[in-house]
Amino acid sequence: MKIYKTNEIKNITLVGNSGSGKTSLAEAMLLESGLIQRKGDINSKNTVSDYHEIEHTQENSVFSTVLFAEWNNKKINFIDAPGADDFVGGMVSALNVTETAVMVINATNGVEVGSEIQWRYLANLNKPAILVFNQLDHDKANFEKTLEDTKAAFGKKVTIVQYPVSVGESFDSVVDVLKMKMYKWNANGYREELEIPASEKEKADDFHNTLVEAAAENDDNLMELFFEKGSLNEDEMRAGIRIGLKTRGLFPVFCTSAKKSMGIQRIMDFITTTAPLPDELDAAKDINGTEVICNSDNPTSLFVFKTSVEQHLGEVLFFKVMSGKVTEGDDLINMYRENKERLSQLYIVAGKNREKMTELHAGDIGAAVKLKETKTNHTLNSKDTDVKFADIKYPPAKHRAAIKATNESDEEKLGEALQRIVQEDPTYILEYSKELKQLIIYGQGEFHLNTLKWHLNNEHNIEIEFITAKIPYRETITKVATADFRHKKQSGGSGQFGEVHLVIEPHDKEKPDTKKFKINGGEITVNIRDKQEIELDWGGKLVYYNCIVGGVIDTRYLPGILKGIMEKMENGPLTGSYARGIRVYVYDGKMHPVDSNEISFKIAGAKAFSTAFKKAGPKIMEPVYDVEVIVPSDKMGDVMSDLQGRRSIIMGMASERGYEKISVKVPLAEMNRYSTVLSSLTSGRATYTMEFAEYTQVPSDVQEKLLKTYQEEQEEE
Ligand SMILES: Nc1nc2c(ncn2[C@@H]2O[C@H](COP(=O)(O)OP(=O)(O)O)[C@@H](O)[C@H]2O)c(=O)[nH]1
Ligand SMILES: [Mg+2]
Structure with a gap:
């Protein structure tokens, strides 16, 4: 294949709800461009894009697939992104390396949840978007409703470039109000370009005028021209649409049947003529804010956005040439590993088809294999840049x-397999929790995790089970308490002796150190000699005060006492969870000239601390998350009452275009399977995010339950 220059490349991500026809559209584009000779079909499980076995099993895209087509002497790189929210990772990666999104809308269903959710990503990333109304050949297709829906959901910048003369069985013609022509497909699938028939003239003129105005609106000069002439010619319109597309001032609508290959060429034409080039949007910025200009004459810089593990090949790394050009055999530096990588083979990839390339220019997308240490998210540079x-x-x-x-014998194998799966889909997050003694996997939803299970079962031959992940509780105290403990043991020769008196109180960073405690009618005054603030690995603090006077305990025993206390902090007296937020004042004790040693004081410290802890109004704390639910207004009531059953605190609500955004704090323990519940409450029309916020005390009924469960567990063991 020819080497394409920056000004001959267009990068596109196909987005849209599952089942809208993205993979079918991709297949149709490959066919039109001649890359394949026969079109595969989702139902026959032979498309170029959905080539993984899991995609055949689910008849749904799981991975994003990088593809390309040559059209009008340009190269279109397009990425078929999975539509399901559980596999959003593939879409997010793709949007990061492509300039334009093509959103496929299923004209039988109008705007679906997935499209709405994805649209928010496009808006947040400021992505230009082209809309494609697909499945117009379907007997349930409804163009008017789809248009209405789309305008309601995405705003009035949605503008018709094409409309179908009729839909369903009889769908065979599209009126193009940019070209002011009609396209008609004959029985053999060939496209004819015809004049717009008289019967369509009025409608076509209306849409044409709307498009002219929408195009003019994006540029002052065009606006002036439009006022002067009362109209714009095709080139002028295209110039306006081009600007509108780039600035999200216009979202053009095209019409297709991906299944029957109707309308495909026209979209490819439009992409090659009008979609932004890789260097036409704002320059990419690196982590220091340095702008990286997409220009082949600049130093070479590649960004790896995707890893795919392929049979016989190993890891295939997909990259975008962010600047400069890369030539087969180049030695580049991995900026994250600081090692050299030789790009001995360069490829362009369309699903499982690969073609070798000798050179790729700024803006292009390619793949490399057999790199040593490079992974997704790494930057590979020539010597003359360090972005x-x-x-x-x-x-x-x-x-x-x-x-x-x-x-159990599969444990090691499981670890390795998971590492590999995480490479391919970085939205899985893996963590071995020492605290909970569980291997915990995080994902985007239950479907996402069930897919992981499928991979493990079918590709790695490992049977696994999901079990409820435990909650990382914490323990703390709420009032002052004191305890003494004498550890004394006489066995044969030398004995053990250590006695510790201590006071504990809740740690509050606003409150100064306490010097006088009132406890049970009595009073304890302490004389602070020394203080150690310990930042705990599991969050929160322990402050340790040495208040020993008159040398009643030798200073060298104080670390032993702290060790004893830390043991209890790591294994809380209530439920064995980590403790936090405590001050300990060691103010008295006794030692023995012969029998005292570190171990004796460690035991005494632990026992005294544990006893005091239990008297100090101990409380269990639980992690609470900031949750943001986005829900269609008509489902608001159901979602709210469900949230109320989850011990949540509503923090705020806001409406935006038919949606409510609910901000709420929810204990992690109450979020179990929330994605599945929310989905069934709203028929999949809601979405949410969650992020750790803080630890708070659990209510007393919950505490009682937790204590009881812990006791039962202890008895079992
Ligand atoms: N009638 C009709 N069916 C289509 C069309 N495009 C896709 N489909 C069917 O819709 C289903 C989903 O298509 P697919 O391309 O997998 O959608 P994706 O999930 O967006 O990738 C498949 O059964 C396709 O055969 C179309 O233009 N017309
Ligand atoms: Mg698909």
Whole structure:
């Protein structure tokens, strides 16, 4: 294949609800461009894009697939992104390396949830978008409703470039109000370009005028021209549409049947003539804010946005040439590993088809294999630049489960397989929790995790089980308490002796150190000699005060006492969870000239601390998350009453175009399977994000339950 220059490349992400026809549209584009000779079909499981076995099983895209087509002497790189929200990672990666989104709308259903959710991503990333109304050949297709829906959901910048003369069985012609022509497909699938028939003239003129105005609106000169002439010619309109597209001032609508290959060429024409070039949008910025201009004459910089593990090949790394050009055999520097990588083979990829390339220019998308240490999100540079691109930002995980190999002997294999799966889909997050003694996997939803299970079962031959992930509770105290403990042991020769008196109180960073405690009618005054503030690995603090006077305990025993206390902090007296937010004042004790040693004081410290802890109004704390639910207004009531059952606190509400945004704090313990519940409450029309906020005390009934469960567990063991 020829080497394409920056001004001959267009990068597109196909987005849209599952089932709208993205993969079918991709297949049709490959056919039109001649890359394939026969079109595959989702139902026959032979498309170029959905080539993974899991995609055949689910008849749904799971991975994003990078594809390309040559058209009008340009190269269109397009990425077929999965539509389901659980696989949003593939879309987010793709949007990061493409200039334009093509959103496919299923004309039998109008705007669906997935499209709405994806539209918000496009808006947040400021992506130009082209709309495609697909499945117009379907007997349930409804063009008017789809248009109405789309305008209601995406605003009045949605503008018709094409409309169908009729839909359903009889769909065979489209009126193009930019070209002011009619396209008609004959029985053999060939397209004829015809004059607009008289019967369509009025409608076509109306849409044409709307398009002219929408095009003119994006540029002052065009606006002036429009006022002068009362109209614009095709080139002028195209110039306006081009600007409108780039600035999200216009979202043009095209009409297709991906199944029957109708309307495909016209979209490819439009993409090649009117969609922004890789260097036409704002320059990319690296982590230091340095602008990286997409220009082949600049130093070479590649950004790896995707890894795919392929049979016989190993890891295939997909990159975008952010600047400069890359030539087969180049040695580039991995900015994150600081090692050299030789790009001995360069490819362009269309699903499982690969073609070798000798050179790729700024703006192009390619793939490399057999690199040593390079992974997704890495930057590969020539010697003369040190820019470094930031990691792609995915939505935070919202589903959490513990994972366990059914056969213990598979544990190691499971670890390795998971590492590989995470490489391919970075929206899975893996964590071994020492605290909970569980391997915890986070994902975007239950469907996402069930897909992980499928991979493990079918591709790695590992049977696994998901179990409920435990909650990382914390323990703390709410009032002052004191305790003494004497550890004394006489066994044979030398004995053990250590006695510790201490006071504990809740740690409050606003409150100064306490010097006088009133406890049970009595009073304890302490004389602070020394203080140690310990930042705990699990969050929060322990402050340790040495208040020993008159040398009643030798200074060298104080670390032993702290060790004893830390043991209890790591294994809280209530439920064995980590403790936090405590001040300990060691103010008295006794030692023995022969029998005292570190271990004795460690035991005494632990016992005294534990006793005091239990008297100090101990409380269990739980992690609470900031949750933001976006829900269609008509489902608001159901979602709110469900949230109320989850011990949540509503923090705020806002409406935006038919949606309500609910901000709420919810304990993690109440979020179990929330994605599934929310989905069934709203028929999949809601979405949410969650992020850790803080630890708060659990209500007393919950505390009682937790204590009881812990006791039962202890008795079992
Ligand atoms: N009638 C009709 N069916 C279509 C069309 N495009 C796709 N489909 C069917 O819709 C289903 C989903 O298509 P697919 O391309 O997998 O959608 P994706 O999930 O967006 O990738 C498949 O059964 C396709 O055969 C179309 O233009 N007309
Ligand atoms: Mg698909």
